[in-house]
Amino acid sequence: MSERLINIIIDSFWKILLPGLKMTVPLTVISFAIAMVIAVLCALAQFADIKPLKPVIRFYIWVIRGTPLLVQLYVLFYGLPNIGITLDPFPSAVIVFAINEGAYASETIRAALESVPSGQIEAGYCVGMSYFQIMRRIVLPQAFRTAFPTLGNELISMVKDTSLAANITVMEMFMATQRIVARTYEPLALYIEVGVIYLIFSTVLTRLQRYGEKRLAFYGRR
Amino acid sequence: MMLEVNHVRKSFDSAEVLKDVSISVEKGEVVSILGPSGSGKTTLLRCMNFLERADSGEMIFDGRRIDLAAASDREIAAIRKKTAFVFQNYNLFLNKNALQNVTEGLVIARKMDRAKADEIGRQALAKVGMLDWKDSYPSQLSGGQQQRVAIARAIAVDPEIIYFDEPTSALDPELTGEVLDVMRTLADDGMTMLVVTHEMGFARNVSSKVCFMEGGVVVESGTPEKIFGDPEKDRTREFLGILEKEQ
Ligand SMILES: Nc1ncnc2c1ncn2[C@@H]1O[C@H](COP(=O)(O)OP(=O)(O)OP(=O)(O)O)[C@@H](O)[C@H]1O
Ligand SMILES: [Mg+2]
Numbered sequence: 001m002s003e004r005l006i007n008i009i010i011d012s013f014w015k016i017l018l019p020g021l022k023m024t025v026p027l028t029v030i031s032f033a034i035a036m037v038i039a040v041l042c043a044l045a046q047f048a049d050i051k052p053l054k055p056v057i058r059f060y061i062w063v064i065r066g067t068p069l070l071v072q073l074y075v076l077f078y079g080l081p082n083i084g085i086t087l088d089p090f091p092s093a094v095i096v097f098a099i100n101e102g103a104y105a106s107e108t109i110r111a112a113l114e115s116v117p118s119g120q121i122e123a124g125y126c127v128g129m130s131y132f133q134i135m136r137r138i139v140l141p142q143a144f145r146t147a148f149p150t151l152g153n154e155l156i157s158m159v160k161d162t163s164l165a166a167n168i169t170v171m172e173m174f175m176a177t178q179r180i181v182a183r184t185y186e187p188l189a190l191y192i193e194v195g196v197i198y199l200i201f202s203t204v205l206t207r208l209q210r211y212g213e214k215r216l217a218f219y220g221r222r
Numbered sequence: 223m224m225l226e227v228n229h230v231r232k233s234f235d236s237a238e239v240l241k242d243v244s245i246s247v248e249k250g251e252v253v254s255i256l257g258p259s260g261s262g263k264t265t266l267l268r269c270m271n272f273l274e275r276a277d278s279g280e281m282i283f284d285g286r287r288i289d290l291a292a293a294s295d296r297e298i299a300a301i302r303k304k305t306a307f308v309f310q311n312y313n314l315f316l317n318k319n320a321l322q323n324v325t326e327g328l329v330i331a332r333k334m335d336r337a338k339a340d341e342i343g344r345q346a347l348a349k350v351g352m353l354d355w356k357d358s359y360p361s362q363l364s365g366g367q368q369q370r371v372a373i374a375r376a377i378a379v380d381p382e383i384i385y386f387d388e389p390t391s392a393l394d395p396e397l398t399g400e401v402l403d404v405m406r407t408l409a410d411d412g413m414t415m416l417v418v419t420h421e422m423g424f425a426r427n428v429s430s431k432v433c434f435m436e437g438g439v440v441v442e443s444g445t446p447e448k449i450f451g452d453p454e455k456d457r458t459r460e461f462l463g464i465l466e467k468e469q
Contacts, residue, residue, distance in 0.1 A: 127327025
């Protein structure tokens with residue numbers, strides 16, 4: 001490896017990592033947090049069988065899960081200006097990632113809610129608890145533990161998917177790399193380098209996920 | 223009469239599961255309900271605690287009359303405050319340890335302060351011989367132990383009556399004894415109990431009244447001496463004969 005290439009790799013490490021910390025991380029964290037709110041509300045509405053909301057939620061999940069994330073980004077960022085709605089790149093990306101992940105996570109959470117044995121809900125009623133109290137004290141804590149590993153995987157996927165935001169000019173890690181490639185003509189080294197940085201991010205999250213799972217180990221289950 | 227239900231009817235889809243059932247329990251009495259599978263025993267108990275909504279029928283509890291089909295949420299809450307339910311498969315809260323299982327209804331539903339609830343919870347667990355396991359989660363307990371915690375949860379709310387739905391049916395034979403012993407102690411203490419059971423020994427020796435149900439009706443009821451000794455109806459005789467042979 002030439003000295004020039006080594007210098008480019010070392011030089012660009014911070015130039016890629018910095019947008020990672022400044023863009024990729026906030027984009028992921030904010031989008032995922034909003035997605036969790038959407039997901040919990042959609043899952044609860046379905047679990048509680050709120051009749052008028054159910055078809056709306058099913059439609060939302062059907063559309064979002066049935067279309068590519070990239071198409072959704074393009075519709076929002078390049079499409080909506082046609083009808084007079086123009087948004088900045090970063091908020092556009094947050095909206096699309098939150099809505100997209102919200103659809104997937106709501107299915108994860110709904111399945112987790114349904115996996116809580118329903119006899120416990122009846123037992124809760126019999127000791128005088130209200131539906132709301134039973135959800136908050138009994139069902140949601142158990143559903144959260146069930147959903148946690150899957151939600152962790154979805155978060156890791158999302159970190160990687162944020163690279164798609166480069167397509168709508170969000171200056172995140174991948175776009176930063178593309179810029180450096182255009183200047184240096186070293187695509188192989190640099191695209192591997194950005195891959196390694198994504199790998200570091202994912203590895204950190206996987207570790208956190210495993211630690212969380214251990215902390216949440218199912219109530220003394222052996 | 224402390225509690226009675228009259229003319230209870232309940233259908234699922236087209237199948238009529240309860241066809242005009244009436245039953246009454248005096249204060250301090252232990253009433254056993256016997257009957258073959260599918261006779262509507264569980265459904266009757268569930269209707270009495272509004273886990274299932276009866277199609278028609280009335281309940282008279284402490285002199286107050288309640289329409290089983292049309293009871294308001296407030297009436298239902300009032301009835302549930304006075305009753306407790308022990309399920310066939312325990313239904314303990316899996317995210318709570320034994321003591322928390324017992325105190326949850328006190329602290330959350332009845333807004334009792336934590337220290338007082340813990341004290342009552344400990345007493346209830348001691349009563350069923352489970353105080354040493356107060357910090358164990360349901361997954362760490364045997365079926366018999368779980369059912370004893372469930373009974374502690376039932377007595378902790380100081381109910382006027384406890385409904386039991388086949389409390390020993392899910393247990394290995396060697397574990398039924400410990401649960402039946404606890405129930406016998408409760409009966410001796412004067413707890414009012416309505417017990418669906420297949421345990422002939424319990425029905426015969428502990429209860430003050432036995433009801434035999436089949437096909438959604440109470441075929442016959444009376445003292446254990448009469449039902450086991452000299453039943454009026456052939457069906458009762460036949461059913462008990464089969465069970466006695468099994469045991
Ligand atoms: N939720 C339900 N939906 C439809 N049918 C039901 C439902 N619950 C009970 N049934 C039917 O009602 C009948 C009576 O059921 P129930 O559970 O009350 O009987 P049981 O006397 O408790 O029987 P077992 O001794 O087996 O517990 C059965 O035929 C059952 O299939
Ligand atoms: Mg039953």
